[in-house]
Amino acid sequence: xxxxxxxxxxxxxxxxxxxxxLALAMxxxxxxxxxxxxxxxxxxxxxxxxxxxxxxxxxxxLDLSFRDLIDATLQSKLSRGLPTTIVLTATVSHAxxxxxxxxxxxxxxxxxxxxxxxxxxxxIRPGSSRQSWTTTTEGVIRRCTEVxxxxxxxxxxxxxxxxxxxxGKIQVNPVSAxxxxxxxxxxxxxxxxxxxxxxxxxxxxxxxxxLQRIGDAERQQKFTTRVLxxxxxxxxxQ
Amino acid sequence: MxxxxxxxxSRNRRALVSSPVGRGFELASAALTLLxxxxxxxxxxxxxxxxxxxxxxxxxxxxxASPAPEPLAPEPLAPAPGSxxxxxxxxxxxxxxxxxxxxxxxxxxxxxLEGVEVRGNTRTRAHVVLRYVPFKQGDxxxxxxxxxxxxxxxxxxxxxxRDVQFxxxxxxxxxWVVLVIDVVERPTIVxxxxxxxxxxxxxxxxxxxxxxxxxxxxxxxxxxxGTGITLGSAMAVAQDQLALxxxxxxxxFLGSSWMTSGTLLYNDARDFFGNAAVLKDDPSGNSSSESxxxxxxxxxxxxxxxxxLSIATQFWLNYRLESIDASYPLEASHMRGFRTExxxxxxxxxxSVLSTLRAxxxxxxxxHPFLPTRGWHAAVTAEVxxxxxxxxxxxxxxxxxxxxxxxxxxxxxxxxLELFAGAISGDAPFFEQYYVGDFSDFLPSRVLGVNFDRRPxxxxxxxxxxxxxxxxxxxxxxxxxxxxxxxGHRSIYGIDLFASAGIYGVAGSRDITSPPVGYxxxxxxxxxxTGNVGFRMDTSAGGFxxxxxxxxxxxxxxxxxxxxxQ
Numbered sequence: 001x002x003x004x005x006x007x008x009x010x011x012x013x014x015x016x017x018x019x020x021x022l023a024l025a026m027x028x029x030x031x032x033x034x035x036x037x038x039x040x041x042x043x044x045x046x047x048x049x050x051x052x053x054x055x056x057x058x059x060x061x062l063d064l065s066f067r068d069l070i071d072a073t074l075q076s077k078l079s080r081g082l083p084t085t086i087v088l089t090a091t092v093s094h095a096x097x098x099x100x101x102x103x104x105x106x107x108x109x110x111x112x113x114x115x116x117x118x119x120x121x122x123x124i125r126p127g128s129s130r131q132s133w134t135t136t137t138e139g140v141i142r143r144c145t146e147v148x149x150x151x152x153x154x155x156x157x158x159x160x161x162x163x164x165x166x167x168g169k170i171q172v173n174p175v176s177a178x179x180x181x182x183x184x185x186x187x188x189x190x191x192x193x194x195x196x197x198x199x200x201x202x203x204x205x206x207x208x209x210x211l212q213r214i215g216d217a218e219r220q221q222k223f224t225t226r227v228l229x230x231x232x233x234x235x236x237x238q
Numbered sequence: 239m240x241x242x243x244x245x246x247x248s249r250n251r252r253a254l255v256s257s258p259v260g261r262g263f264e265l266a267s268a269a270l271t272l273l274x275x276x277x278x279x280x281x282x283x284x285x286x287x288x289x290x291x292x293x294x295x296x297x298x299x300x301x302x303a304s305p306a307p308e309p310l311a312p313e314p315l316a317p318a319p320g321s322x323x324x325x326x327x328x329x330x331x332x333x334x335x336x337x338x339x340x341x342x343x344x345x346x347x348x349x350x351l352e353g354v355e356v357r358g359n360t361r362t363r364a365h366v367v368l369r370y371v372p373f374k375q376g377d378x379x380x381x382x383x384x385x386x387x388x389x390x391x392x393x394x395x396x397x398x399x400r401d402v403q404f405x406x407x408x409x410x411x412x413x414w415v416v417l418v419i420d421v422v423e424r425p426t427i428v429x430x431x432x433x434x435x436x437x438x439x440x441x442x443x444x445x446x447x448x449x450x451x452x453x454x455x456x457x458x459x460x461x462x463x464g465t466g467i468t469l470g471s472a473m474a475v476a477q478d479q480l481a482l483x484x485x486x487x488x489x490x491f492l493g494s495s496w497m498t499s500g501t502l503l504y505n506d507a508r509d510f511f512g513n514a515a516v517l518k519d520d521p522s523g524n525s526s527s528e529s530x531x532x533x534x535x536x537x538x539x540x541x542x543x544x545x546x547l548s549i550a551t552q553f554w555l556n557y558r559l560e561s562i563d564a565s566y567p568l569e570a571s572h573m574r575g576f577r578t579e580x581x582x583x584x585x586x587x588x589x590s591v592l593s594t595l596r597a598x599x600x601x602x603x604x605x606h607p608f609l610p611t612r613g614w615h616a617a618v619t620a621e622v623x624x625x626x627x628x629x630x631x632x633x634x635x636x637x638x639x640x641x642x643x644x645x646x647x648x649x650x651x652x653x654x655l656e657l658f659a660g661a662i663s664g665d666a667p668f669f670e671q672y673y674v675g676d677f678s679d680f681l682p683s684r685v686l687g688v689n690f691d692r693r694p695x696x697x698x699x700x701x702x703x704x705x706x707x708x709x710x711x712x713x714x715x716x717x718x719x720x721x722x723x724x725x726g727h728r729s730i731y732g733i734d735l736f737a738s739a740g741i742y743g744v745a746g747s748r749d750i751t752s753p754p755v756g757y758x759x760x761x762x763x764x765x766x767x768t769g770n771v772g773f774r775m776d777t778s779a780g781g782f783x784x785x786x787x788x789x790x791x792x793x794x795x796x797x798x799x800x801x802x803x804q
Contacts, residue, residue, distance in 0.1 A: 081406025081415065082381050111347055111381060114406050114415055120347075179384055 044222045049166055051152070053230035058155030060230060062090065062104060064147045066170050069221055074172060075137050078119065079112045086110070086144045087217075090168030092152050095227040101164075102153030108144035126151050167224040171217035351379045351417060352409035358421045361464040362398050369466070369490055370396065373417055381406070393421065398461045400424035426461040430470065432782070437476065437682050437690035452476035454685040458485070466490065474685040479507045481686035497544040499556070503686070505536040509668065510692035511581050512572035513705055520567040529692050530572070532583050532668070534564035536687070538592070552600045560592040562667065574705055575754025584668040584708065586630050592667060593629035596621040604643065608781035609720070609732050609774060611652050616640035623664065633664030654718040656740070662710040672712035674703065677742035679770040679787035695766050702749065702757045703764040709744040716740025716768065723773075732776040739769040 050063040066088070078084055086108045091100035107124040121143045123130045134140060152166070353375050356364040370392040372385060386404060393402040401422040406415045433454035458470030468487040474480070486500040510529040518530045538560030547553055562585065570581040600617045604610035621635040637660035644653045660672060674695045675681035682691050694704040718738035725732050743765035753762040772785030 077403070080403065082386060082404055113347065114349070114408055115412055173387075175387070179387065 044224055047223045047225055049225040049228060051164055051166075051228050051230035052149070052233050053158075053160065054235045055160075055232050056235045059151060060092065060102070060153040060158050060164075062092070062147065062150045062152040062166060064088070064090075064150070064166070064225070065145060066147075066221070066223070067141055067145045069170055069172075069219075070141050070145055074219070075141075078110055078137060078140055081112050081114045083109055083111045085173055087171045087174050088147060088150075088168065089171075090152070090166045092158065092164055092166050095163040095165050102157040104150055104152040106147055106150055110140050110144065163227050163229050165225055165227050167222075169220055169222045171220045173218035174216055174220075175218075347381045349379045349381075349406070349415040350409075350413055351375055351377045352414040354417045354419065356419045356421065359423065359464070361423055362421070362461060362466070363464045365493075366398075366461075366464065366466040367393065367419060367421065369493070371417075371419065379406075379415065379417065393419075396461075396466070397428065398423060398426055398466070427457060427459050430456040430458055431472070432456075433474070433685055435682050435690075438693050450477045450690075452479075452682065452685070452690045454481075472686060474688050476688065476690045479688050479690070481505045481507060481688045483686055491543075495545060497546075497552075497554075499542040499544065499554075500539065502539040503536060503560070505534070505687055507536075507688045508533045509689050511566075511583060511707065512570065513574060513694065515573045515578070516570060516581075517572075517578075518567035518570040530567050530570040530581055530583075532564060532566040532585060534562060534585065534669075536669070537561050550601055550603045552598075552602075554596075554598045554600070556596045556598070558592070558594045558596065562586070562590045562592055563588065564590070575702070575756035577755045584666070584671065586667075590630040590667075591628050592631050592670075593624040594621050595624055606776075608776045609652075609722075609734055610643045610654075611645040611650070612643050614640065614642050623666070631665050631667055631670075633662055633666035633670070635660065635662045635666065635670075637661075650722050652720040652722075652734075654720070654738075656714065656716045656718070658712070658714040660712050666710065668708050671708040671710055671746075672744050673708055674706060674744050677712060677714050677744060678766065678768045679738070679785070680768065698767040699761075699765060701761045701764055701766060702754050703744070703766040705754045706744050706746065706749055706764045709746040709749065709764075711746075711750070712742070712744045714740055714742040714768075716742075720774070730775065730777050732774075734774045735772075736774055737769070737771045739767070741765055741767055 047064060047066065052061040052063070053059075054061065070086075074084075087105065088107075089105045090103065092102045092104070093100050104126060107122075109122045109124075111120045111122075112118075113120060118133050118135045119137075119140050121132050121134060121140055123132075123143060132143060134143070158164070351373055354368060354371060354373060356367045359367060371389045373379060373389075390402050390404055393399055399421045401420075403420045405418045405420070407418055409415050431454065433452075435452055436449045437452055438449055452475065454472065454474035456470060456472035458468055460468045462469045466489060468485070468489075470485040470487075472481075472483045472485075482504045484502045486498075488498045490496075491498040509532045511532060512528070512530045514528070516527050516530050518525060518527065538558065540556050540558035542554050542556035544552055544554040564583075564585045564587060566583050566585075566587065570583075571578050572581055573579075596619060598617060598619045600615075602615045603613035604615050605613050617637075617639050619635070619637040623629050623631045623633045637658070639656075639658040641654055641656045646653055658677075662671060669684075669687055669689075673684055673689060675689065675691060676683045678695045680696045681693060684690075694707065697704045716738055717740060718736055720734045720736045723733045723735055724730065743763065745764045749764055768787075770785050770787040772783060772787075775782040775784070
């Protein structure tokens with residue numbers, strides 16, 4: 001075998017360098033863990049909700065509000081003249097189970113008409129669409145964030161008389177997978193300004209730090225609800 | 239009446255909503271798209287049963303676009319031109335909470351663009367911002383055009399801005415608007431690369447000495463004086479070695495689609511030759527040591543032009559001119575296998591000139607620059623030494639490299655397959671040849687062209703790879719497996735654990751025509767295994783790799799060849 005490290009001084013330096021490298025790596029991982037903790041703490045929020053079970057039609061409806069998501073920054077964006085889309089998607093599951101029984105969604109698209117000085121609000125739900133005009137931000141927020149009577153399942157999917165929980169996410173200006181791919185390809189800059197040969201380790205071309213920031217949406221919040229027992233209603237009697 | 243230009247999506251939308259059937263189809267497809275896009279993991283979907291709002295007649299009509307400066311306002315609800323609604327919120331036609339239940343009739347909101355205004359840019363010039371925005375004065379502007387959002391991300395992708403927001407404001411007459419681009423600039427000095435490691439080198443007499451450290455750093459200003467030009471500098475230092483480089487890149491030369499680049503380099507470096515039992519004859523007399531040193535200085539640069547051939551393909555042409563000043567022993571020999579042979583230093587003693595022309599075709603479909611999960615990255619490079627233009631080195635080089643990434647169906651794991659093959663013919667200087675450390679992860683690779691380590695390859699396969707330091711032929715076939723550990727959107731975007739393994743070979747002409755004495759059969763094929771394990775971290779400051787092969791490389795593995803070299 002090759003006799004390496006016979007010099008005690010070199011061995012000492014080697015292990016010191018290795019120790020420092022390991023410490024640096026651990027510090028980075030700890031920072032990462034901290035960042036992870038920061039993000040996970042704001043990832044899933046518990047929201048108040050309400051289920052109605054229409055016993056006559058065999059349909060489950062969900063009421064949910066997320067007014068707080070539309071903060072001052074988002075409110076100012078509403079009147080920029082370009083569409084703002086707020087999408088709610090949710091699954092309904094048995095309490096204590098992660099297997100979804102049904103899903104539902106609502107899309108709210110808000111467009112400020114610059115010359116009319118009014119908002120056009122288009123709300124799309126399973127099986128329905130509604131368009132309305134309002135001149136106030138409050139009107140927009142009410143239409144988009146106070147979800148009332150959203151169809152969330154039917155008798156074939158939801159057993160009667162069970163406790164349920166809803167979970168999902170709210171996205172502001174979600175980016176489609178196609179557009180996301182287009183953006184990423186555009187942002188990517190091949191590192192071909194140097195040589196293709198090995199040995200030129202530095203000067204790997206900077207390819208755009210913001211690429212990683214392009215997520216699925218401009219803003220996103222995951223939520224869950226408490227365990228709920230649907231309130232029985234009778235649509236025919238009403 | 240002439241129809242204005244509209245986006246493909248808006249044209250398709252008009253066709254879809256031309257009948258009630260089309261409207262229903264669009265509603266269903268829109269709902270389905272949203273459901274699928276938002277939660278692909280969801281198991282079942284809600285049946286499209288009639289909702290409480292369905293069946294109502296559309297109260298909002300979609301009109302044909304017209305070239306007149308008039309937005310396509312909903313006729314029954316829109317205030318008449320010139321009414322008070324145009325100037326205030328007390329619209330007589332629209333109550334603050336007026337609501338209609340409607341079918342899925344989309345409104346194509348279009349204006350005529352009066353101009354584009356850039357705000358918030360203190361350093362970046364407005365024309366640099368406008369390069370990335372395809373809208374011009376007089377265009378019909380569709381607020382639903384996907385190009386709007388794409389342009390925003392283009393601007394974010396430059397790295398010049400922390401935030402970019404588009405908005406519209408009224409133009410000088412009804413129906414005309416001004417597109418306002420608000421930008422928030424960010425520091426554009428970026429850290430491209432940091433390298434640190436330990437190496438085993440030799441002193442000025444060629445004798446082995448304790449482990450030493452080396453380091454390299456590369457920083458760049460990506461928006462020089464607000465012009466969008468990148469100016470970068472890099473430095474690598476080790477004991478008695480120094481490398482400096484300055485790089486320039488203009489992604490849009492004189493506003494054209496051509497890119498230009500330039501590089502200046504300075505190396506004051508040395509390299510270590512000889513496998514074992516090195517005898518040398520230098521001005522101080524005959525001596526023996528463990529290495530014969532070449533001390534050399536390189537100074538020069540390159541200029542290049544490039545062009546995007548497609549969204550994923552670039553072509554570059556570079557001319558390089560360098561002045562080289564090298565000194566090394568008058569004569570030197572070493573043990574190659576069991577035979578003593580002269581050392582060929584592959585560089586002209588004293589002053590020489592290197593002049594080359596290089597063409598590179600690069601194809602990149604990766605979905606991410608640092609932690610790709612799918613796609614290709616392939617490059618073909620051809621280089622020729624320009625002997626008629628006062629070059630002392632006549633050689634030709636051809637290289638092919640390709641990597642492919644697969645996103646595996648379990649837990650977002652990623653598999654990469656990498657292939658490299660290169661060949662040089664002629665008299666290339668040693669620093670242009672293939673170095674084993676660039677292929678074996680267990681040796682430090684060259685940084686800015688500088689070699690820090692005197693050791694041979696580990697030799698897991700017990701071949702004559704330990705006799706090879708530089709070669710004119712090289713290949714590598716490797717695979718890498720990555721496991722995502724963390725994904726974030728703040729300072730750290732991602733951390734992956736990776737492990738790689740591969741096989742490589744480096745050979746000179748002499749290793750093929752006259753293999754070293756003492757090897758037989760397959761051991762005369764200079765190949766070896768390589769591998770690495772560590773973490774890849776993608777952060778807001780750049781990408782970092784914490785790998786352990788550099789340390790593992792100090793564990794002796796069959797370190798002796800027949801000549802007893804190490």
